[in-house]
Amino acid sequence: MRKTYVTTMPNHIGAFLKASECLASFGINITRVSYNKAIDSHTLFIDAEGDEERNQGDGVTVS
Numbered sequence: 001m002r003k004t005y006v007t008t009m010p011n012h013i014g015a016f017l018k019a020s021e022c023l024a025s026f027g028i029n030i031t032r033v034s035y036n037k038a039i040d041s042h043t044l045f046i047d048a049e050g051d052e053e054r055n056q057g058d059g060v061t062v063s
């Protein structure tokens with residue numbers, strides 16, 4: 001499964017690390033992260049992929 005997520009990230013040390021650890025705990029790998037600081041430096045576009053079967057029943061909705 002491949003998905004793109006759009007999210008905002010707080011501007012403090014470790015914010016992205018914490019988010020990436022949350023995704024990793026569900027077997028989701030981040031393949032690309034981008035942003036446009038001319039528009040908004042806190043909005044991230046995250047491309048990710050993972051095994052859909054692993055995430056079923058974990059209380060996580062990936063759509």
